[in-house]
Amino acid sequence: MFILPEEVTLIEVGPRDGLQNESKHVQEKDKIAFIHALQEAGITEMELTSFVSPKWVPQMADAAHIVKKTKKVGKQIVLAPNEKGANLALEAGARSIAVFVGVSNSFNKNNINRTTDESIEALKPVILKLKEQGIYVRACISTAFYCPFEGKINPDSVVELCLRFIEMGIDELSVADTVGRANPRESFELFKKLIDELPNVLLTAHFHDTRKMALANIFAAMQAGIDRFDSSAGGLGGCPFSPGATGNVATEDVAHMMDSLNIHTGISVKKVCEAVAVIAPHVSHPIDTGMYRLFLNAQL
Amino acid sequence: MFILPEEVTLIEVGPRDGLQNESKHVQEKDKIAFIHALQEAGITEMELTSFVSPKWVPQMADAAHIVKKTKKVGKQIVLAPNEKGANLALEAGARSIAVFVGVSNSFNKNNINRTTDESIEALKPVILKLKEQGIYVRACISTAFYCPFEGKINPDSVVELCLRFIEMGIDELSVADTVGRANPRESFELFKKLIDELPNVLLTAHFHDTRKMALANIFAAMQAGIDRFDSSAGGLGGCPFSPGATGNVATEDVAHMMDSLNIHTGISVKKVCEAVAVIAPHVSHPIDTGMYRLFLNAQL
Numbered sequence: 351m352f353i354l355p356e357e358v359t360l361i362e363v364g365p366r367d368g369l370q371n372e373s374k375h376v377q378e379k380d381k382i383a384f385i386h387a388l389q390e391a392g393i394t395e396m397e398l399t400s401f402v403s404p405k406w407v408p409q410m411a412d413a414a415h416i417v418k419k420t421k422k423v424g425k426q427i428v429l430a431p432n433e434k435g436a437n438l439a440l441e442a443g444a445r446s447i448a449v450f451v452g453v454s455n456s457f458n459k460n461n462i463n464r465t466t467d468e469s470i471e472a473l474k475p476v477i478l479k480l481k482e483q484g485i486y487v488r489a490c491i492s493t494a495f496y497c498p499f500e501g502k503i504n505p506d507s508v509v510e511l512c513l514r515f516i517e518m519g520i521d522e523l524s525v526a527d528t529v530g531r532a533n534p535r536e537s538f539e540l541f542k543k544l545i546d547e548l549p550n551v552l553l554t555a556h557f558h559d560t561r562k563m564a565l566a567n568i569f570a571a572m573q574a575g576i577d578r579f580d581s582s583a584g585g586l587g588g589c590p591f592s593p594g595a596t597g598n599v600a601t602e603d604v605a606h607m608m609d610s611l612n613i614h615t616g617i618s619v620k621k622v623c624e625a626v627a628v629i630a631p632h633v634s635h636p637i638d639t640g641m642y643r644l645f646l647n648a649q650l
Numbered sequence: 651m652f653i654l655p656e657e658v659t660l661i662e663v664g665p666r667d668g669l670q671n672e673s674k675h676v677q678e679k680d681k682i683a684f685i686h687a688l689q690e691a692g693i694t695e696m697e698l699t700s701f702v703s704p705k706w707v708p709q710m711a712d713a714a715h716i717v718k719k720t721k722k723v724g725k726q727i728v729l730a731p732n733e734k735g736a737n738l739a740l741e742a743g744a745r746s747i748a749v750f751v752g753v754s755n756s757f758n759k760n761n762i763n764r765t766t767d768e769s770i771e772a773l774k775p776v777i778l779k780l781k782e783q784g785i786y787v788r789a790c791i792s793t794a795f796y797c798p799f800e801g802k803i804n805p806d807s808v809v810e811l812c813l814r815f816i817e818m819g820i821d822e823l824s825v826a827d828t829v830g831r832a833n834p835r836e837s838f839e840l841f842k843k844l845i846d847e848l849p850n851v852l853l854t855a856h857f858h859d860t861r862k863m864a865l866a867n868i869f870a871a872m873q874a875g876i877d878r879f880d881s882s883a884g885g886l887g888g889c890p891f892s893p894g895a896t897g898n899v900a901t902e903d904v905a906h907m908m909d910s911l912n913i914h915t916g917i918s919v920k921k922v923c924e925a926v927a928v929i930a931p932h933v934s935h936p937i938d939t940g941m942y943r944l945f946l947n948a949q950l
Contacts, residue, residue, distance in 0.1 A: 352652075352873075354835065533910040534869045535654065562859075562903045562940035563910075566866040569834045573652075603862045610833040610863075638938065640862035 355577035357614040359395060361524070361554055362388055362601055364629070365416070366397035366429055368586025369409055371597075374634040378412040378419075385420045387625035388583060392617040393601075394424030397448060401428060401435035414442040427488055431462070433476045440485070447480055449473050450490035452528070453507050454497035470514055481519040488522040489515040490556070495532035495540065505540050509547050522552035524580055527567065530560025530597075534570035541574040556580035557599050564599035565607055572613075579604060584626040584637040600639035602626065620650050655877035657914040659695060661824070661854055662688055662901055664929070665716075666697035666729055668886025669709060671897075674934040678712040678719075685720045687925035688883060692917040693901075694724030697748060701728060701735035714742040727788055731762070733776045740785070747780055749773050750790035752828070753807050754797035770814055781819040788822040789815040790856070795832040795840065805840050809847050822852035824880055827867065830860025830897075834870035841874040856880035857899050864899035865907055872913075879904060884926040884937040900939035902926065920950050 365385050369376055385398060398420060404411035417428060417439070427446040430436040439447055451469040452458045458469050480487050494508045512523050525544065527537075537555070544553055555571045555578070557564040568579055582598035602622040608615045623645035630637050644650050665685050669676055685698060698720060704711035717728060717739070727746040730736040739747055751769040752758045758769050780787050794808045812823050825844065827837075837855070844853055855871045855878070857864040868879055882898035902922040908915045923945035930937050944950050 352838070531910075533907060534866075535911055538652070559862075560940060560944070561906055561910075562862075562900070563865050563907055565863050566834075566869045566907070569866045569869065600862075606861055607833060607863055607866070610831075610861075611835055640860060644860070 352573045354572050354611060355575075355613060357577065358572070358608050359578045360393070360601060360604060360608075360615055360617060361427075361578065361580045362393045362396040362583060363556075363580050363598060364388070364582040364584060364586045364601065366400050366427075367580075367598060368582040368584070369633075370400055370402075370407060371587055372409060372633055374632065375409060376629070376632045378415055380629065380632045381412070381416055382419055384583075384625060384629040385416070387628045388622070389421060389423045391621035391625055392615070393622075394616065395427070396424070397427045397429060399428050401430045401438045401442075414438065417442040417444050425486065427486075429490075430476075432472065433479075436476050436480060440483070444485075446486035446488065448488040448490055448524075449477065450492055451511070452493040452497070453491060453503050453511050454493040454500045456499035457493045457497045457528075460499065466511070470511070474518055477515075477518045477520060486522075487520040488524060489520045490524045490526060491515075492526045492528040494525045495527045495536055496529050498529050505543055508540065509543065512544065512548055512551075516549060516551055520551075522554060523548075524554040524556050526556035526580070527558055530558030530564070532557070532567055533563055534566040537567035538570040538574045541571045541576050545575045552578065554578040554580055558597055559585060559599045560597070565603065568599070568604060568607070581605075583622055584629060584633075584642060585639045586629070586633065586637075600642070602641035602645075603639050606641050620645065623650060652873045654872050654911060655875075655913060657877065658872070658908050659878045660693070660901060660904060660908075660915055660917060661727075661878065661880045662693045662696040662883060663856075663880050663898060664688070664882040664884065664886045664901065666700050666727075667880075667898060668882040668884070669933075670700055670702075670707060671887055672709060672933050674932065675709060676929070676932045678715055680929065680932045681712070681716055682719055684883075684925060684929040685716070687928045688922070689721060689723040691921035691925055692915070693922075694916065695727070696724070697727045697729060699728050701730045701739045701742075714738065717742040717744050725786065727786075729790075730776075732772065733779075736776050736780060740783070744785075746786035746788065748788040748790055748824075749777060750792060751811070752793040752797070753791060753803050753811050754793040754800045756799035757793045757797045757828075760799065766811070770811070774818055777815075777818045777820060786822075787820045788824060788854075789820045790824045790826060791815075792826045792828040794825045795827045795836055796829050798829050805843055808840065809843065812844065812848055812851075816849060816851055820851075822854060823848075824854040824856050826856035826880070827858055830858030830864070832857070832867055833863055834866040837867035838870040838874045841871045841876045845875045852878065854878040854880055858897055859885060859899045860897070865903065868899070868904060868907070881905075883922055884929060884933075884942060885939045886929070886933065886937075900941070902941035902945075903939050906941050920945065923950065
């Protein structure tokens with residue numbers, strides 16, 4: 351018989367990871383309404399926005415406004431790809447910052463035109479400076495299972511990369527199946543390995559539902575001992591390298607599975623669906639998650 | 651660490667369970683093309699059609715033609731709700747017949763206007779006669795986890811019902827989460843209990859993906875020792891008592907998870923998607939499963 355955690359934390363990534371790849375421009379006021387509705391639903395850790403170049407990602411040009419104008423509830427994280435982004439985030443008042451790097455060289459080269467090593471070396475002084483200032487740093491490790499260019503990733507490389515971030519003093523690792531290809535055995539094995547081989551650190555699992563295995567992967571990761579999961583309300587988001595990919599696992603579906611398993615999250619599934627209804631008219635594709643569909647059919 | 655089976659059998663239910671609730675009339679020739687495409691994909695056990703009253707289910711009025719005109723490949727099962735249906739099935743040449751009953755009294759009352767006991771008593775002479783003639787009998791046990799009217803079902807009632815069918819000499823039990831509400835812990839626990847408490851019998855698990863937990867439930871059922879799963883190409887089908895429900899777990903998504911886990915099924919995911927493409931233009935809703943979406947985006 352397996353043992354599951356009694357309590358699980360969901361880190362909401364819809365407003366950042368979800369909207370960052372959204373082709374339709376979402377207005378600042380609609381993003382803020384979405385974020386507030388998610389806070390109302392009981393979300394206490396959230397990726398709010400991203401301090402990337404507005405030239406590259408016009409969707410996130412309102413990052414400073416989003417930080418300033420949203421209510422301060424729990425851990426509000428913003429993404430910063432580099433020192434410039436981190437400085438802008440700090441100026442806006444952010445106290446929790448996420449950085450990211452892929453395990454795969456080819457992925458990093460395609461994504462930010464740097465090798466994995468170059469990416470880490472570039473982030474190191476940024477992270478050290480943030481930690482000096484007492485900022486919470488979340489390191490997002492992408493392509494931890496598969497790379498769209500290189501295929502299967504060696505779990506030892508994931509451990510090695512995680513250790514380098516831990517040495518820099520980061521607070522949390524979010525380890526991601528960016529392309530949505532991991533299966534539940536791989537989920538169990540990688541997270542078991544990370545729990546066994548890494549020193550004490552907040553460890554979060556990030557799954558995409560491209561091949562419909564996200565909840566199975568979350569279930570398997572819980573069996574390995576993981577109790578923190580990234581998720582995105584409405585399943586917003588996707589990987590630009592995976593055409594047709596349906597993106598992040600939906601917060602309402604994960605929260606419902608936890609409810610069903612009697613695992614406490616503090617999150618109201620119905621209120622997450624209400625938050626989804628706030629953003630749904632402003633995105634370019636219909637939202638069709640399990641619980642949101644039931645919500646629309648008045649089955650919640 | 652958990653142990654998974656090396657080989658899994660998928661029982662395709664799309665042409666019967668899937669199309670039975672389809673509101674748009676599907677022509678006989680399109681059903682036959684769909685069935686043949688599924689056989690081409692490597693399906694060796696399939697629910698072909700249903701010998702129900704054409705007055706109640708006009709979609710299945712061509713049942714005898716479907717049996718007669720499709721190629722004989724592996725185990726071809728037809729559903730028969732009663733003696734009349736069973737006789738018509740035998741006349742058409744069927745050698746494998748499925749019967750069904752819900753565990754829940756209220757479900758049976760609403761579905762066929764009989765209590766569970768009355769349903770079993772009515773089926774008993776039919777099953778005994780079929781077994782005398784050497785017919786393969788599959789008993790489908792619906793609402794084995796939850797009933798839309800009664801809520802949670804007592805697992806002891808499931809065992810008891812299964813035992814009554816086993817006493818009648820049936821060959822296979824397909825135990826179903828008809829309303830798509832089971833979670834992976836419930837899946838593991840019920841199937842572990844059935845394996846432990848039932849004498850040797852072919853045991854099949856049938857999950858719906860309404861709340862997106864179907865693959866997680868299948869993964870958990872495999873951990874309990876199950877190696878047979880019902881699935882429906884394109885996720886066709888749904889429960890008439892669950893508005894908005896997305897119905898059966900998709901064959902292409904289950905087969906892909908098995909491939910990914912190195913579990914042999916003998917089924918080609920791509921060819922299942924090709925079979926889905928055959929039926930897709932003839933059903934009333936867009937098909938949007940994980941693997942079919944990737945197939946349409948040329949990602950397979």
